[in-house]
Amino acid sequence: MTHRGSILLVDDEEKILKALGRALRDAGHLVVETASPRQAQRLLGERTFDVLLVDNMMPELSGLDLIREFVASTPEGERPQILMMTAHATVESALEAMKLGALDYLQKPFEIDELLVVVRRALEHQRLRTDYRYLVNERDEQFDHYGIVGRSRAMEEVIKRAELVAETKSTVLITGETGTGKELVARAIHDRSAQRDMPLIKVNCAAIPETLLESELFGHVRGAFTGATTTKKGKFALADGGSIFLDEIGTMSPTLQSKLLRVLQEREVEPLGSERTEKIDVRVIAATNRDLRQMVADGKFQEDLFYRLNVIPIEIPPLRERRDDIPALVEHFVKKHAQRTGRRFDKMDDSVLAGLQQYDWPGNVRELENTIERAVVLSPGPVITARAVSVLGGPAQQPAGLPSLKLRQNIEWVERETIRRALENAGGVKKDAAELMGISQRALSYYLAKYRLES
Ligand SMILES: Nc1ncnc2c1ncn2[C@@H]1O[C@H](COP(=O)(O)OP(=O)(O)OP(=O)(O)O)[C@@H](O)[C@H]1O
Numbered sequence: 001m002t003h004r005g006s007i008l009l010v011d012d013e014e015k016i017l018k019a020l021g022r023a024l025r026d027a028g029h030l031v032v033e034t035a036s037p038r039q040a041q042r043l044l045g046e047r048t049f050d051v052l053l054v055d056n057m058m059p060e061l062s063g064l065d066l067i068r069e070f071v072a073s074t075p076e077g078e079r080p081q082i083l084m085m086t087a088h089a090t091v092e093s094a095l096e097a098m099k100l101g102a103l104d105y106l107q108k109p110f111e112i113d114e115l116l117v118v119v120r121r122a123l124e125h126q127r128l129r130t131d132y133r134y135l136v137n138e139r140d141e142q143f144d145h146y147g148i149v150g151r152s153r154a155m156e157e158v159i160k161r162a163e164l165v166a167e168t169k170s171t172v173l174i175t176g177e178t179g180t181g182k183e184l185v186a187r188a189i190h191d192r193s194a195q196r197d198m199p200l201i202k203v204n205c206a207a208i209p210e211t212l213l214e215s216e217l218f219g220h221v222r223g224a225f226t227g228a229t230t231t232k233k234g235k236f237a238l239a240d241g242g243s244i245f246l247d248e249i250g251t252m253s254p255t256l257q258s259k260l261l262r263v264l265q266e267r268e269v270e271p272l273g274s275e276r277t278e279k280i281d282v283r284v285i286a287a288t289n290r291d292l293r294q295m296v297a298d299g300k301f302q303e304d305l306f307y308r309l310n311v312i313p314i315e316i317p318p319l320r321e322r323r324d325d326i327p328a329l330v331e332h333f334v335k336k337h338a339q340r341t342g343r344r345f346d347k348m349d350d351s352v353l354a355g356l357q358q359y360d361w362p363g364n365v366r367e368l369e370n371t372i373e374r375a376v377v378l379s380p381g382p383v384i385t386a387r388a389v390s391v392l393g394g395p396a397q398q399p400a401g402l403p404s405l406k407l408r409q410n411i412e413w414v415e416r417e418t419i420r421r422a423l424e425n426a427g428g429v430k431k432d433a434a435e436l437m438g439i440s441q442r443a444l445s446y447y448l449a450k451y452r453l454e455s
Pocket residue numbers: 147148149150176177178179180181182183184185289329332365366369
């Protein structure tokens with residue numbers, strides 16, 4: 001198996017630097033080269049690499065000192081694998097480097113093949129470490145209420161209820177505006193229940209045309225209707241022994257509401273075209289962003305069904321009513337997306353966090369997550385700035401949520417990403433990137449300057 005990785009290569013001798021860089025690139029790795037150890041230190045602070053390959057004898061700063069300083073300032077889990085290159089006379093330093101945590105060393109002069117083998121091993125080590133860290137992270141998340149972040153009293157209440165109801169088989173009705181985490185809570189309930197090894201089947205009642213929803217839910221036999229060429233199991237049958245998540249229940253038609261009510265009362269389903277009913281043992285979790293009580297009052301939702309569903313209500317308040325949750329959510333999403341992009345973020349401007357806490361978040365947690373993901377992509381360095389946060393609209397912190405401003409920033413984001421990716425695909429060759437996008441080189445130069453993509 002070949003592992004390709006990102007490598008920071010540091011050697012003050014330009015000729016060696018170029019030759020090694022080329023060899024590693026030919027082997028498929030992404031290489032950043034620098035002849036300056038100081039520059040290397042900056043790079044290490046700005047982004048993550050899988051391997052740091054560093055020469056020892058350099059006038060500005062020795063490889064050993066570079067490693068020493070780096071190791072002292074960076075926790076082990078965030079370091080690349082370190083490899084040192086050394087001349088025969090300084091093998092001592094290489095051993096010293098290994099005591100500090102370097103994985104291996106190469107004694108100059110060495111063959112390219114030897115280099116490639118050592119690098120490949122380092123990448124394998126790094127891969128194992130990342131996988132391990134990922135697992136540990138996942139485990140932590142599970143203890144952390146299955147990924148539900150929430151410090152506010154309101155969310156603590158939601159989590160407590162979810163935990164309690166998980167132990168029962170009661171029907172749950174989760175309500176809340178869009179993006180408040182209804183699906184997340186539904187999953188958490190299922191994953192904590194005694195039925196967690198059985199399936200959780202999701203049905204989005206709004207996404208399936210009314211005519212199909214019935215057979216989707218209850219199944220049908222062959223010949224039940226035109227086009228029913230085979231017998232099909234319904235979602236209720238598939239969820240047997242587990243849970244069914246009925247999302248957007250408020251959009252269900254009156255006819256289907258009656259049929260669902262019967263299923264919940266009788267605990268059995270009748271597939272379309274079949275004369276036989278099937279017993280089912282399924283926990284029902286329903287969710288909606290509508291006000292079902294009001295719909296009942298307006299005659300749009302069956303009262304009996306409402307009470308059947310509303311056995312254990314869980315109401316998730318909108319984010320603007322639990323602003324205490326925002327800092328923890330921001331931290332959670334920065335970590336999540338920084339990890340995915342392989343970059344490091346140390347902090348966020350205080351003014352940015354304050355702005356995020358003041359904004360009203362009509363799209364709730366989903367909008368917050370999207371905003372943070374974008375900010376992580378847009379921020380060049382380890383600090384997330386207001387400029388990168390769309391809802392704040394730049395450093396002056398204009399009033400949040402001006403639609404035109406937001407739209408413009410969305411467009412700019414798309415533009416910038418398109419160009420960045422085209423450049424990446426073209427291996428940094430501008431002429432090819434321009435061609436990929438079907439724009440002139442002159443236009444490309446303009447965008448590169450506009451988005452400061454020029455290296
Ligand atoms: N408390 C939370 N902690 C961590 N992530 C959250 C939290 N709440 C929501 N999210 C995340 O926000 C996103 C939206 O959540 P989810 O899909 O559960 O919302 P929803 O209420 O079902 O929205 P909709 O009504 O639009 O379907 C998901 O990516 C989810 O993981």
